[in-house]
Amino acid sequence: MSVMKLIPRRSGSSRARSHVAENGSVTRGPARVGTRTKDLTKRLAPGDVAVIDHVDIDRVAADALVAARPAAVLNAARSTSGRYPNAGPGILLDAGICLVDDLGPDVMQLPDGADVEVDGGRVVVDGQTVAEGTRQTEETVEEAVAAAREGLSAEIERFAENTMTYLQRERDLLLDGVGVPDVRTVFEGRHVLIVVRGYHYREDLAILRPYIVDNRPVLIGVDGGADAILDAGFKLDMIVGDMDSVSDAALSSGAEIVVHAYRDGNAPGLERVKALGVDPVVFPATGTSEDIAMLLADDKGAELIVAVGTHATLVEFLDKGRAGMASTFLTRLRVGGKLVDAKGVSRLYRTRISNTQLALLSLAGVAAVAAALWSTNVGQTFFGIVAARLDDIASWIGRLLGG
Secondary structure (H helix, E strand, O other), X not given: OOOOEEOOOOOOOOOOOOOEOXXXXXXXXXXXXXXXXXXXXXXXXXXXXXEEOOOOOOHHHHHHHXXXXXOXXXXXXXXXXXXXXXXXXXXXXXXXXXXXXXXXXXXXHOOOOOEEEEOXXXXXXXXXXXXXXXXXXXXXXXXXXXXXXXXXXXXXXHHHHHHHHHHHHOHHHHXXXXXXXXXXXXXXXXXXXXXEOOOOHHHHHHHOHHHHHHHOOEEEEEOOHHHHHHHOOOOOOEEEEOXXXXXXXXXXXXXXXXXXXXXXXXXXXXXXXXXXXXXXXXXXXXXXXHHHHHHHHHHOOXXXXXXXXXXXXXXXXXXXXXXXXXHHHHHHHHHHHHEEEOOOHHHOOOOOOOHHHHHHHHHHHHHHHHHHHHOOHHHHHHHHHHHHHHHHHHHHHHHHHHO
């Protein structure tokens, strides 16, 4: 197995750019260390080496890392623990990003910005080995995923138990809407679009632009989904969530804020919202934030609920670190026929017309118009005038150059 070396930044040197050595096995770049992957990706630049502590790298985290284009990802934890077949490691490798796994907590002590060199499974700082892990390959990832599939039966059993527990705990909320708070946003008889930071949520939102423009639905962002709505150029009506991944800009956008609190009244995001001078609505519930957004819209009389980026499968909920997906399973039963799941709609339709084809089509249209004009007396007169003007311009340029 080849060797990974991490070399600290030399004083006085400019910011190192990652590169691959001539032998093709070494990658270098400045280390960026972060305990929360979704926060780290916001400050990653192309060529950086991401140092994370993320058990079971999920699809959303992997997509965010790929978008940042790091040279390598060093994971203190196991990228696939065996609990379920997560897709993150495979996404990173498919993007050509080096992934070194199970390095242990010491790698998180690397100084942020230190120049690192990656070559295999060992981590070296200034000639000293500080950690050693496993460099992942397509073969090792496939083996880990295959082994993890065998553990899904235990997760399904936990899901069944979780479903009964959730139903007993939230029975009044699910069946009678008891506990749904009053809000100022008007839902009665309107369409509602709920955007969650899930798989392909940005692409799906872009595809739905004509629907949003035509129907003007109530736009609800669930945590980070609020920023996606703003980035797409739309005005937020409401933000729902525990406020751990939404920006201050979104919270200060004028949208109504509904803070998702635990049943015991603890709401981790409440103080953050109040510190921005915003008076939020608190919604205590056991389920996920996307669930309470759906229940809120349904209880307030929404005619149709369109969901983007939501989580509905067992693997998706395990990606989110949930013990089970009972809340969403029962919420979807409660909302019923009002719900239109638009997750993945961008994968149904993708344009196959290239820029070259569009240019040729435009030229053909111009040629057709020109031919139609030429066939008329007015058109021939017009082209004669244009030709005379062009001749005058050519003569003027000739005189200018001759002078």
